Amino acid sequence: MKQRKGLFITSFLVLPVALYAIMVISPFLQAFYYSMTNWTGTNPNYKFVGLDNFKRLFTNELYSVYLIPALKHNAFLLIAMPVIVIALALFFAFMLNVGGRSRGSRIRGVGGSKFYKIVFFFPQVLSVTVVGVLWGAIFRSDEYGFLNSILALVGIPTKPSGWLSDPDIVLLLVMLVMIWSSVGFYLVYFSAAMSSIPTEIYEASMLDGASRVQTFFKVTLPLLFESVQTAWIYLGIIALDAFALVFVMTPEQGGPNHSSEVLGGVMYHYFSSSKAAVACAVGVVLFFFTLTLVMVSLRATRRERVEY
Amino acid sequence: MATVTYQGASRIYPGTEKPAVDKLDLEIQDGEFLVLVGPSGCGKSTSLRMLAGLEDVDEGSILIDDKDVSNLPPKARDIAMVFQNYALYPHMTVYENMAFALKLRKTPKSEIDARVKEAAELLQLEDYLKRKPKALSGGQRQRVAMGRAIVRQPQVFLMDEPLSNLDAKLRVQTRSQIASLQKRLGVTTVYVTHDQVEAMTMGHRVAVMLDGLLQQCDTPRALYETPKNVFVAGFMGSPAMNIKTVPLTAEGAKFGDVTIPLTREQVEAAGVGDAKTVTVGIRPEHCKLGEHGIPIEVELVEELGSDAFVYGHAQLGNENGAERFVVRAGSGLLPQLGETVFVQPEVGKEHVFHAETGDRI
Numbered sequence: 001m002k003q004r005k006g007l008f009i010t011s012f013l014v015l016p017v018a019l020y021a022i023m024v025i026s027p028f029l030q031a032f033y034y035s036m037t038n039w040t041g042t043n044p045n046y047k048f049v050g051l052d053n054f055k056r057l058f059t060n061e062l063y064s065v066y067l068i069p070a071l072k073h074n075a076f077l078l079i080a081m082p083v084i085v086i087a088l089a090l091f092f093a094f095m096l097n098v099g100g101r102s103r104g105s106r107i108r109g110v111g112g113s114k115f116y117k118i119v120f121f122f123p124q125v126l127s128v129t130v131v132g133v134l135w136g137a138i139f140r141s142d143e144y145g146f147l148n149s150i151l152a153l154v155g156i157p158t159k160p161s162g163w164l165s166d167p168d169i170v171l172l173l174v175m176l177v178m179i180w181s182s183v184g185f186y187l188v189y190f191s192a193a194m195s196s197i198p199t200e201i202y203e204a205s206m207l208d209g210a211s212r213v214q215t216f217f218k219v220t221l222p223l224l225f226e227s228v229q230t231a232w233i234y235l236g237i238i239a240l241d242a243f244a245l246v247f248v249m250t251p252e253q254g255g256p257n258h259s260s261e262v263l264g265g266v267m268y269h270y271f272s273s274s275k276a277a278v279a280c281a282v283g284v285v286l287f288f289f290t291l292t293l294v295m296v297s298l299r300a301t302r303r304e305r306v307e308y
Numbered sequence: 309m310a311t312v313t314y315q316g317a318s319r320i321y322p323g324t325e326k327p328a329v330d331k332l333d334l335e336i337q338d339g340e341f342l343v344l345v346g347p348s349g350c351g352k353s354t355s356l357r358m359l360a361g362l363e364d365v366d367e368g369s370i371l372i373d374d375k376d377v378s379n380l381p382p383k384a385r386d387i388a389m390v391f392q393n394y395a396l397y398p399h400m401t402v403y404e405n406m407a408f409a410l411k412l413r414k415t416p417k418s419e420i421d422a423r424v425k426e427a428a429e430l431l432q433l434e435d436y437l438k439r440k441p442k443a444l445s446g447g448q449r450q451r452v453a454m455g456r457a458i459v460r461q462p463q464v465f466l467m468d469e470p471l472s473n474l475d476a477k478l479r480v481q482t483r484s485q486i487a488s489l490q491k492r493l494g495v496t497t498v499y500v501t502h503d504q505v506e507a508m509t510m511g512h513r514v515a516v517m518l519d520g521l522l523q524q525c526d527t528p529r530a531l532y533e534t535p536k537n538v539f540v541a542g543f544m545g546s547p548a549m550n551i552k553t554v555p556l557t558a559e560g561a562k563f564g565d566v567t568i569p570l571t572r573e574q575v576e577a578a579g580v581g582d583a584k585t586v587t588v589g590i591r592p593e594h595c596k597l598g599e600h601g602i603p604i605e606v607e608l609v610e611e612l613g614s615d616a617f618v619y620g621h622a623q624l625g626n627e628n629g630a631e632r633f634v635v636r637a638g639s640g641l642l643p644q645l646g647e648t649v650f651v652q653p654e655v656g657k658e659h660v661f662h663a664e665t666g667d668r669i
Contacts, residue, residue, distance in 0.1 A: 209412045
């Protein structure tokens, strides 16, 4: 009987596991292997070179000029972007669900909360390319740029050279666009989590004398902890990518002068310049970067499950 | 310690015509245990939530200790509430749950500690202070919810069906605990339930509601002995009173061949508006089985040990045909199914109501 059951379960598992092994695990392993060769990506003749590619990436100036800024930028995005997105999304979700209680009765969101929810969600349905082009137009260099024309209208000095070609702010602008396009999704995500908190708990905290801010920090936030944790990991992965936006929006795809370089872009650069093995090495670096993030955040935020 | 007064308080939900609570007038004494009872949707919970500040008071006002609180937010009313599902904070321990309100009020730590410990002792929760709600049984959660209210030392306790999530045995046990606890603390308490047994056993006074309207508010005994109308008569008491509308004659109410004598005043009052019928209520416990009386065909005998109830149908000679009738039989010889027994209502224990208005005569 027990054997049959095992067979039954296995029959369901074989196909998905096989697919996963072929499509996900084996490319990972291959990438590890190729990163230690001198494969160009097209030439079938290549040989094993050990850790040379990694050494070069970090120490040879021709290579490190790409990798080091990319690592720094991804690290910056990784720290700043999720915090801002989660803070904004939580704030909006709280306001839209329980924030509006002007007369001290019935828990509800601020007026028109359903409409806002849809509006905030809009960016999520646009493709990243569209988002990139759209914001590219906003930050355009000449007076036809949306931002420049508005600044000109109110008489604030414009930036004729363009916003995205300023090495000091280009990464911030990319991050701004990332935030703009993800807040809506996490707003809806947190809203769903919030609506599973029984109303009576809010009522009890009202009767206990908690203000809105106190309710948020002492009741809502702890109860949403698991959702926040999940969001953190997702956003971390988005922050480690950021390739598409950088590719569409920034000059020289990562410029000016490497000031918006990200790891995905570096990988792309080496693939397209016939250095597939180096690209694989960058991929391996990114893999360990991501793995560390997930392990650290899961470990650091481990907590008891909350049940209602 | 406080009195609570509802003065024509109404709640009309937006988008509805009919008030959920219609001009409620009710005075609750200091230290009183008042039970609001009625079928679901009668407005009892809404009345309680209006007092808590969780529902708006659309008309009239609510006073706590002569102070109009109708427009005050819940936290300014100094009340504590026990919810039906307890509404404990799932992420806090029992101790933190009880201490939450005090912490928000910046009560000194030593006092919080003393008050929580005291309440925990009162409710036998000392061993569970470090546990989270999910690690507690239903009865323990219920006690934590009580503890959270007690620790606050509020002016008024509000309880919204606090026993309905407990199993039958625990409910009976907790029922008496709450009643004695209230007696000991002497805090004015408003208690909502749909269970008339809870209402009868716990309340100093019981307010019966139906369709948003207060039907009657009196002591349990008075409700039982002199219900003001047909609804209250049928709602209080278990099994429910036999309420039958039968032909009215000059001598009294005709139950088939049996006439239950009514006084002249009663007959006159019942006949107002050319009524040819009268509604008479007879409690199952105010009947005797005998040789003659109202004939009843037995359909079910419910034996409870100390008591037995006989359920059957009686031909009362009105247009409804055979009507259900319940009688309490002593512990003696019980009738068999299908047998016909004769019921003699105890003289003077019947309740007479106007057939159309349902008011007591």
